[in-house]
């Protein structure tokens with residue numbers, strides 16, 4: 001039985017063993033009914049004291065993971081395997097390499113891939129494949145499944161207070177295609193496009209791709225600095241992430257939201273509201289959307305990449321009424337329509353309540369990961385500054401005196417850590433060189449602890 005126990009780890013030996021043993025049981029790598037090595041043999045194998053093993057076995061017995069049978073030993077309790085780990089187990093036994101990459105994944109915007117609700121999803125999928133009418137396998141309308149659009153409208157009303165007509169929604173292949181669609185539909189060459197600086201690099205490139213003239217607007221601790229917007233201009237586009245600025249994590253205060261809407265009204269402009277991860281808010285209640293304040297001025301963009309899986313490639317855009325027909329036409333010429341079967345599966349998955357259940361479960365997981373990450377960063381780097389509100393799937397950390405240039409980022413990657421700097425997304429370069437974006441969606445607490453310790457060693461020149 002393989003465990004990685006490190007003596008110079010910041011975690012106590014018992015905790016390391018506890019976490020790893022628990023993970024193996026939940027993933028089905030050690031199955032219900034299996035007998036564990038005796039405390040003596042486990043201690044010898046790992047080179048740790050027997051008391052440590054006894055402590056872990058007792059704790060996990062109290063938690064219900066293990067059972068002790070007098071004279072027979074310690075066994076894994078039946079039925080502990082987590083539903084969504086079941087398939088992973090068969091992948092593991094076929095080809096261990098496919099199980100998970102060896103990297104510690106601090107990339108932003110990745111949800112917990114191992115927690116995708118495979119069992120429930122495949123049940124719904126089986127039903128859709130087996131019982132749908134033949135028409136579903138033919139060409140569809142460019143707007144996407146009407147069933148999904150209705151379900152999304154109801155979902156947005158429940159969780160974001162958005163009131164919208166399903167006829168204003170277009171289903172896209174992720175938010176990325178929603179931006180592409182909007183760029184093609186409303187950004188002609190020379191059109192002024194205001195964007196936050198920093199902004200996701202790919203989104204900026206899409207917005208300039210149809211000839212838009214990109215104008216960066218600085219972001220401060222509260223998000224886009226609305227007082228930097230000029231007033232002597234007409235018909236502009238303004239792209240914002242008001243619920244959780246990417247990557248700096250600010251939540252745009254109410255006053256600035258009002259100012260944005262006023263700007264759009266006075267200058268006859270359109271706002272693109274990218275609401276990519278607002279379901280994950282860890283304290284307080286979310287602000288209402290810009291779309292709710294001014295549906296005729298705002299194009300609202302949402303995605304299922306963060307709350308479910310980016311592999312589904314399902315996002316959506318809500319268009320103001322006067323722009324919808326043109327946008328539908330653009331979608332037709334982009335790819336006719338996004339793949340329909342996954343749309344119908346998703347519609348049923350949401351309608352049966354599975355999505356909200358999954359999001360609630362994930363929110364707890366991410367909150368724990370976030371707290372663990374911040375705790376460990378502050379412990380290892382007392383000078384560090386943590387940036388970003390308590391929401392989403394990432395934080396930014398500023399390391400005084402460090403420059404994360406390409407060479408240093410390469411060393412970090414070569415040591416098994418996937419992470420990006422803020423500077424990559426900055427338009428005006430130089431301001432964020434000491435800042436890293438730590439995604440905490442696709443890593444567990446042990447990986448977070450290991451990853452932070454590894455970064456410390458690298459920065460101290462010990463790797």
Ligand SMILES: Cc1ncc(COP(=O)(O)O)c(C=O)c1O
Pocket residue numbers: 108109173174175176177200241246274276302303304305310314315
């Ligand atoms: C701020 C932001 N918006 C939108 C997206 C796009 O997500 P997708 O195209 O997977 O829906 C991303 C991707 O990471 C992002 O960072």
